[in-house]
Amino acid sequence: MTRAGGRKRARPGEGARLRTELLAAAERILDAEGEDAVTVRGVAAAVGVTTPSVYLHFASRLELLHAVCLGVWDELGRCMSDAASDVDDPFSALHRRCVTYIAFGLEHPLRYRLVMNGRATEASRQVAADCFRYLAEAVEPCVAAGALRGDVGELTRALCAGLHGAVALLAPQPPEMWPHDLDTYAANTASLVVFGAAALGRLPDPSATPGSDTLAGLFTTPSVAGAVCGPPGSPTV
Amino acid sequence: MTRAGGRKRARPGEGARLRTELLAAAERILDAEGEDAVTVRGVAAAVGVTTPSVYLHFASRLELLHAVCLGVWDELGRCMSDAASDVDDPFSALHRRCVTYIAFGLEHPLRYRLVMNGRATEASRQVAADCFRYLAEAVEPCVAAGALRGDVGELTRALCAGLHGAVALLAPQPPEMWPHDLDTYAANTASLVVFGAAALGRLPDPSATPGSDTLAGLFTTPSVAGAVCGPPGSPTV
DNA sequence: ATGTCAGGTTGACGGTGACAAGTAGCGCGC
DNA sequence: GCGCGCTACTTGTCACCGTCAACCTGACAT
Structure with missing residues (x-):
């Protein structure tokens, strides 16, 4: 990739600026074209920078994505x-x-x-x-x-x-x-x-298999006791 | 890829055999080295077959993986x-x-x-x-x-x-x-x-925000009524 | 023996993530 | 004002990937 548009070199201490630009570009691509479209090359090109420069700020493609x-x-x-x-x-x-x-x-x-x-x-x-x-x-x-x-x-x-x-x-x-x-x-x-x-x-015993009887106990309010589930030994299907 | 080990050509009608061999190989690699290690080339090589042969049985790498x-x-x-x-x-x-x-x-x-x-x-x-x-x-x-x-x-x-x-x-x-x-x-x-x-x-109203009062109604059994949650207007924190 | 065709192979394309090594620009100390 | 050194970035290059078009080949039916 030849330098696109003559990007100015950041001054020392401003190296993080590229990082945010990369993030923004990656976000744009992610939203527009989906995860697979976010490639290291593509993001770099979108910012106007060569591919390996991305690795100065992100250890891998995945880290870039997660940072986004x-x-x-x-x-x-x-x-x-x-x-x-x-x-x-x-x-x-x-x-x-x-x-x-x-x-x-x-x-x-x-x-x-x-x-x-x-x-x-x-x-x-x-x-x-x-x-x-x-x-x-x-x-x-x-x-x-x-x-x-x-x-x-x-x-x-x-x-x-x-x-x-x-x-x-x-x-x-x-x-x-x-x-x-x-x-x-x-x-x-x-x-x-x-x-x-x-x-x-x-639950009486959390690791046991709870039956409808347990359910009846749990979900029966005082006022409607007995009406919520059938009688003990309720119909199966 | 030179043919590894002199795999015999399957007879007509037995084409599906390669399919099962590919599946087995892919499964082996998947379990041993994880998803990313399952590559079309790798699976083909493991069976002793060239890469494009995989595409005779699976439309894509993903289809192969899912088939596994x-x-x-x-x-x-x-x-x-x-x-x-x-x-x-x-x-x-x-x-x-x-x-x-x-x-x-x-x-x-x-x-x-x-x-x-x-x-x-x-x-x-x-x-x-x-x-x-x-x-x-x-x-x-x-x-x-x-x-x-x-x-x-x-x-x-x-x-x-x-x-x-x-x-x-x-x-x-x-x-x-x-x-x-x-x-x-x-x-x-x-x-x-x-x-x-x-x-x-x-729930009285499923889409409303349920409070502890709702909870008290649901989880109070007749026998222990009132003991499960605090009294109405229960302490907040 | 020969035609047919399923069951492969050859070779290549375009793209990928990753990296080693080199280079250009800025600021600081002198 | 000038060179030194650090930082930001580039060049060039690997190794590998999924995928495809085109070609070959051996087994069977006739």
């Missing part, structure tokens, strides 16, 4: 913190954070896949750890208030699994296969996850 | 059908299938990722549809028995999301980062998912 994503993921952190700032009830707050997580993932499916599905890098590990922390922060008050029971770490992990699934199941699919109402999807899945987590701490 | 995985996924179908054959209670049966799904995914993390995370092919769509069906088969009796409420499709989709997450969260990580007790992990996450699904149909 990280910018967006920082936004997730803020969103999740903000999401429940006006909510007092800890369980509601947790639910809100879960909805936020899902909504965020579905807004950036490409980047989500890139960071979460590919082979792990240092950057992606950082992202995962942050996500875990944001959730754990919301789980802890729930445990303190008695809404959730059990180990905070284990609960958070289970929550993460559920949330990640909600996004990861859709992210690789073309958008036309997504549910029509994404808000409802996010709310539903978030509810599934938080209520599931709540149930976890209330 | 599909063999294992058929096993999942059998496993999920068998898993609950001796269980009468539909809710227990669903739980068993969920555990089976997670366990399967964690036994074949590499193949799981390959099929579920990569860009979708016809083969992977087929796989996903099968999984959905296996679960839906178990959801339906639950709905019929009243253990679950709501649309079967929607419930199944939510379940899928949770289960997929449980696997997909761990699959890309190196095994040393996995929980120590995978059985418990599978059982826990399966419980979270099925109880969460059960809760979904019992």
Whole structure:
């Protein structure tokens, strides 16, 4: 590649400028043409620089890609913190954070896949750890208030699994296969996850196979006791 | 590539034999060295055949990879059908299938990722549809028995999301980062998912933000009413 | 023996990530 | 004002990849 457009050499100390330009170019290409189109050569050319220069700022193509994503993921952190700032009830707050997580993932499916599905890098590990922390922060008050029971770490992990699934199941699919109402999807899945987590701490033996009888115990409110599920030994199919 | 080892030409009608040999070789390489190591050239060489011959049986590298995985996924179908054959209670049966799904995914993390995370092919769509069906088969009796409420499709989709997450969260990580007790992990996450699904149909307004009060209603058994959560207007943190 | 055709091979193209080694420009110390 | 050294970047080059068009060849039916 002959130097395109006579790019000026950065002054010492301004080497990082190329880095940000590369990131911007990579982001542009990523959004416009997808992951596979982001090639080291292409990004370099878009900035007007030769290929190996990219390696002065990024150890590999993957690191470049992940660096592009990280910018967006920082936004997730803020969103999740903000999401429940006006909510007092800890369980509601947790639910809100879960909805936020899902909504965020579905807004950036490409980047989500890139960071979460590919082979792990240092950057992606950082992202995962942050996500875990944001959730754990919301789980802890729930445990303190008695809404959730059990180990905070284990609960958070289970929550993460559920949330990640909600996004990861859709992210690789073309958008036309997504549910029509994404808000409802996010709310539903978030509810599934938080209520599931709540149930976890209330199971007699968490590792046993729970039957409809366990369910009857869990989901029977005092007022409608006995009406929720059939009588003991309820009809099978 | 000079012909390695004097491979005999297959007789007409036996062309499919090379296909199975290629699959076996690809599988060997996949397990031994990971996804990236499975290259068209490498697989061909392992069988003792030239590179373009692979294209006589697989449209592309990705199709080859997916074909390798599909063999294992058929096993999942059998496993999920068998898993609950001796269980009468539909809710227990669903739980068993969920555990089976997670366990399967964690036994074949590499193949799981390959099929579920990569860009979708016809083969992977087929796989996903099968999984959905296996679960839906178990959801339906639950709905019929009243253990679950709501649309079967929607419930199944939510379940899928949770289960997929449980696997997909761990699959890309190196095994040393996995929980120590995978059985418990599978059982826990399966419980979270099925109880969460059960809760979904019992929420007053599924799309609203549920608070601890909702939780109290759901998880209070007649016998321990009032002891599960704090009194109405429970302490916040 | 010969035609046919499935089951391969040859050779090459365009593109990729990665790197070793060289070069040009800037700023600082003198 | 001048050269030294550091930094930012370039040149040139590997090794390898997936994919394809075109050609060859051996086994069988006749």
